[in-house]
Amino acid sequence: MSTNVEATAAEIEQLRVGDNAPGLAQLALTLAATLDGKDGATAKANAGRELRAVLESLRKLAPVATETDRVDELAKRREDGRVRARRA
Template sequence: MVILGVVASAIKEEIAALNVEDAAPGMTALALSLARAVDASPKNPAAKAVAARELRAVMRELRALAPVETKGDAVDDVAEQREKRLEAARKRAAGQ
């Protein structure tokens, strides 16, 4: 079992939430490697800054590759509420 630092742990969680591991396995591995480098560089601020800058760039690209969520926006909420109202009206009209 590999113990991850704070940055690596957060990046791993974000990558899982983005659901991009299958689409860009190399970039996800690079992001985790860079995150580990940020965690492992407490005594070398220059190395930490370089790794952090590259990590931001890789994560920006991974976020752009993430599939767009289609459920949960305001339009979906309005459509769901409308459907509930229509169903209730149908039941009232049918005498239920």
């Protein structure tokens, strides 16, 4: 089972926001470490709530994924063919 720090670091890496918002990324890791620590339940509850808010902010800063599927590829090829036909 992974720790909260590992899971948070993986999410930050997946979102590719570590370089754009290093302070928020570090805060998220610090809060995750608090959750993994031996602090009391109240401290962990507060850290969990704050971690959720920080991760939400990081998700908003994440670049939009540019995933394409087979239909997108076919549409692009079709449009490219139309452009070439207009030029001919």
